[in-house]
């Protein structure tokens with residue numbers, strides 16, 4: 017038996033750090049703060065990419081590539097943007113042994129370099145909207161790192177879109193948030209989201225509005241699952257992106273940008289799982305089904321292996337693995353695949369072959385049942401859907417059970433005390449940045465979002481008693 021996993025319920029952080037490495041998802045790279053994504057983790061990312069890429073294309077976005085090196089002067093062109101990104105910027109000062117005349121920033125995000133380029137692509141209203149998406153990695157210097165959650169380089173997609181009007185940019189950002197990201201989290205990752213907009217303090221540097229999906233992790237902390245920004249005319253003005261409208265008048269374009277990164281993998285791992293290990297949502301699980309042939313002690317293994325291979329051929333529409341290791345017991349294999357979070361296991365032994373049946377075992381409930389070969393395909397499809405539904409329902413119940421309406425600062429402080437997460441705290445806030453900063457300093461809780469859906473209700477700011485028209489969502493966050 018391998019070392020016992022740390023308990024998820026008792027030591028969530030240790031559980032996460034151990035499982036990411038033990039399940040062969042990722043490891044630290046040689047350069048400080050960098051991440052190696054191993055095949056099992058990368059397969060999960062590929063499934064996320066495939067799901068999202070289709071939806072972006074449905075909304076008209078086309079994939080492109082822009083360089084990793086960005087002249088520093090580009091980054092400095094938008095004032096709020098440069099202030100926001102400078103603390104995390106990597107710079108290249110020399111190349112080929114020569115000091116560069118102007119250092120290059122190593123892409124923290126591509127707004128600046130794209131804007132400098134497409135200003136030459138956009139001339140008239142006929143060139144709009146221009147809808148681009150990039151699949152690449154970006155670089156942010158980080159002191160404290162954690163696999164998938166915070167590393168100096170991570171994978172993501174960044175969408176950059178150019179529109180004729182502020183309203184159009186806004187609509188597009190919202191469409192991506194709901195039709196692509198919200199849909200992905202709900203229908204692929206089996207995760208509920210809280211949708212809303214960021215406060216002025218928490219929004220993207222250079223944006224008019226930042227929209228976000230916030231999710232609750234298994235320890236009651238929040239994680240920002242993605243963002244979509246309406247950049248209004250800010251970047252278009254800094255980079256002079258203008259077009260001739262139908263009346264032949266010069267107008268500034270409006271822009272939007274939107275992104276989802278490999279942090280989503282961290283979110284998936286921290287939402288689902290238990291003391292046995294991970295629990296991959298079936299629709300994007302790297303391996304959806306593992307077939308474990310049960311070789312009888314003295315029987316010939318060949319017919320069982322052949323039957324397992326035949327099963328895998330029948331299940332060709334799924335991502336299937338056969339665990340044919342001959343030096344490991346079935347019990348060891350069961351634990352191993354449960355730790356890796358494979359949603360469905362099929363066991364087949366000599367007796368099952370005789371009876372034309374297999375055993376289906378669910379990772380989420382532990383339930384096992386015999387299924388005849390004739391019913392196998394229908395049962396597999398139904399069971400994977402049922403696992404998806406169960407995971408979503410569990411995550412939703414956890415989120416609901418850890419969402420609190422808080423009306424006094426004493427209660428707010430009590431709920432945020434200690435090291436653990438505090439859940440989502442729905443509280444009134446006056447709208448002042450100073451008050452928001454003070455709350456963060458005193459409790460480590462930040463405003464995660466001002467939710468789209470809520471009942472309008474006047475109240476008093478929990479900290480200063482100032483007037484408030486709606487509740488905002490505070491949480492301790494990753």
Ligand SMILES: [Zn+2]
Nearest residue numbers: 446451477480
């Ligand atoms: Zn206040």
